[in-house]
Ligand SMILES: Nc1ncnc2c1ncn2[C@@H]1O[C@H](COP(=O)(O)OP(=O)(O)OP(=O)(O)O)[C@@H](O)[C@H]1O
């Protein structure tokens with residue numbers, strides 16, 4: 041199916057206005073069909089996953105307790121209970137992650153576009169951001185373990201998870217900031233300088249607001265991404281079936297960890313909880329994606 | 345207000361490229377000086393060096409002196425930000441801040457400098473918009489985004505924004521080149537009024553415009569690509585257009601080249 | 603213009619003062635006397651600017667330091683365990699880390715499962731991703747291309763733990779007959795031979811690779827879409843003008859133009875597959891029997907081995923063994939990603 045050099049050159053030698061030979065026609069149609077099929081092949085697993093989730097996870101979610109209770113005190117065969125403890129954990133962990141990753145990442149983006157521009161450090165930073173975006177999440181978890189728990193001597197906690205998520209979210213924030221700052225026209229910066237506005241104020245008051253909508257959207261999509269991370273959680277925090285609001289102390293549940301842990305309870309009730317938590321997680325991610333779209337519309341630069 | 349500029353032996357570079365060579369001229373207070381010349385001769389470059397915008401370009405370099413009422417704006421202790429506050433600039437393409445309302449655009453310079461007094465800001469908004477002949481057109485929509493105005497209105501908004509900080513000198517780089525004839529006339533009228541209070545330097549490709557609005561005209565030229573641009577001559581506008589002392593000027597003005 | 607300018611421009615600088623109309627002569631004559639500006643040595647920089655610049659630069663440097671720190675800390679924590687290791691780290695397949703007094707661990711089996719599942723995933727995902735990207739950029743109607751692309755991107759939004767559940771509980775049973783058929787009929791090819799678990803177990807590299815392929819599909823497609831869309835329209839129109847069919851246009855212009863970018867994107871996908879953890883932890887069953895070098899093997903990848911071991915994380919030496927595995931993973935994904943970026947950037951440069 042792939043080409044070799046001889047093939048590449050062939051049509052150039054083919055005279056124009058020749059009626060299409062049957063072989064060319066067939067090949068053309070076959071290619072079209074194949075490419076369209078490839079798309080269908082991608083859609084099948086997506087639909088399959090979503091349908092599975094809804095079919096198995098919807099029933100637990102319809103129970104009112106689901107949103108207000110935890111799994112605390114449930115026996116392996118007990119139905120009921122709720123996901124509240126995991127929601128608390130997921131939201132706290134990702135929020136704290138965002139509090140660290142967003143200012144840091146935006147700042148790196150500002151460095152790359154507004155200050156670094158082609159400097160050696162900027163090039164190295166860009167490369168390292170690329171590497172960071174390919175960092176396996178389990179390695180991020182191991183690093184935080186080696187740093188935070190082994191070296192600094194802290195206990196496992198939700199906060200350690202937040203730190204590892206920072207590593208995974210940081211490249212997303214840097215990238216989106218970089219892209220969005222890049223498309224702010226230089227004329228705006230110059231207009232601001234010409235009014236006697238210092239560079240830093242120009243960045244804060246003119247450049248960033250202009251690109252706010254895009255940066256915000258990117259950040260929220262990045263949040264959605266780290267929200268589903270499971271691997272670092274396995275290393276960095278214990279699972280708790282009870283509600284724990286304290287990020288710095290004790291085991292703490294979260295949605296992905298709940299899904300993972302519930303799988304080990306191989307009873308019907310265990311599966312019920314697992315699929316419920318899984319659907320909740322996906323719905324949360326979809327909700328956040330939706331919010332990102334709305335926010336980008338809301339903060340988009342208006343002309344009317 | 346309205347100070348004069350003395351440019352002495354100005355040499356301007358982009359990295360290694362010597363863009364402008366040995367320019368010396370005087371810009372009189374409360375008058376309009378026009379820069380004319382073929383494309384690429386360095387008019388914009390000279391203009392941008394007059395409020396230290398040239399150095400915003402990475403790798404650029406300035407040699408020579410620019411005196412604002414006798415004070416060198418390139419002297420060691422001088423803050424470029426301060427210079428730009430005293431010498432305002434209007435660009436070829438209207439560039440209102442897209443995130444700000446019309447009102448905020450006008451007072452952007454003041455607000456970003458920390459001015460908070462609402463009454464004062466409102467006063468200045470009205471005065472500047474009136475000064476830019478835009479007040480009647482936008483007074484009912486001050487809170488609408490500046491990007492919603494027509495091109496000519498946007499350019500006048502940019503002029504209002506520039507005069508809101510009450511500069512001593514106003515630099516304009518082809519302010520009408522993207523505008524229709526009517527908007528152009530509106531801005532030319534505005535320039536005629538503004539020169540009562542401001543020193544104005546305007547770059548233009550439009551000979552008639554230079555003849556109409558300016559008191560003195562400077563003609564720049566460049567020998568070819570990669571060569572530095574130079575000042576050929578400067579003189580009273582009427583004189584330059586009717587009886588220039590250089591043949592190059594005459595050729596350019598009569599449209600024989602460029 | 604240049605000509606006439608040239609001939610007349612020779613004189614003016616000197617003449618400028620000599621033939622004045624209105625020109626102030628002074629500055630020109632004074633020229634040699636005016637000392638050049640002291641070039642911006644003592645530039646005035648505002649405090650706010652200095653602080654802001656320092657902060658931004660520091661955060662850039664922080665990212666660089668971060669990557670260095672990751673490598674360094676993993677190394678520091680791995681070394682004691684590697685010293686205490688009673689097995690050959692690179693060549694052994696054992697993984698006995700429960701007793702810190704007698705550590706014996708090696709990565710060869712982990713490496714096999716990791717590479718086998720990732721490469722299998724890549725083999726499946728690459729042609730499909732190329733097809734999707736070509737479909738979206740060259741075939742799909744403009745109005746549909748964006749929503750369709752969004753659908754493919756949605757694949758990336760599904761968390762990996764959910765892919766794991768789907769793979770282990772839904773997909774694996776469906777794949778069983780396929781696996782058995784392949785094993786029976788193509789078993790004479792070593793890669794389809796008997797694994798260390800029965801072919802119908804479902805919890806093997808075969809299932810894992812297919813799930814991984816789905817997971818890396820959006821990554822490869824995203825990059826490929828971008829490069830294919832950048833094919834210069836002049837090239838495409840040139841081919842069309844020669845009477846080429848759509849397929850011939852794709853084969854002669856779009857594909858050669860985007861090929862190296864596509865390969866770069868595939869490398870990114872490979873990097874992602876190598877490091878994928880939870881989906882594989884859920885899908886692969888763990889077995890103490892060594893691999894038979896078949897895609898019907900079960901076992902653990904670097905990442906899933908670490909995840910499985912998290913319960914053992916109570917002694918620094920034991921953890922060190924896992925960290926050593928993590929370090930190998932870090933280095934290999936670093937290499938693969940760096941290679942991917944290099945391919946992508948050099949392909950861009952060649953085309954300019
Ligand atoms: N940012 C820059 N970097 C490098 N060279 C530049 C830059 N800006 C301008 N130049 C060069 O400096 C020379 C003078 O340019 P300048 O923009 O001042 O010309 P101009 O007279 O304003 O032309 P125009 O009438 O087309 O606006 C040109 O050769 C141009 O290529």
Ligand SMILES: [Mg+2]
Nearest residue numbers: 387388389517
């Ligand atoms: Mg210009």
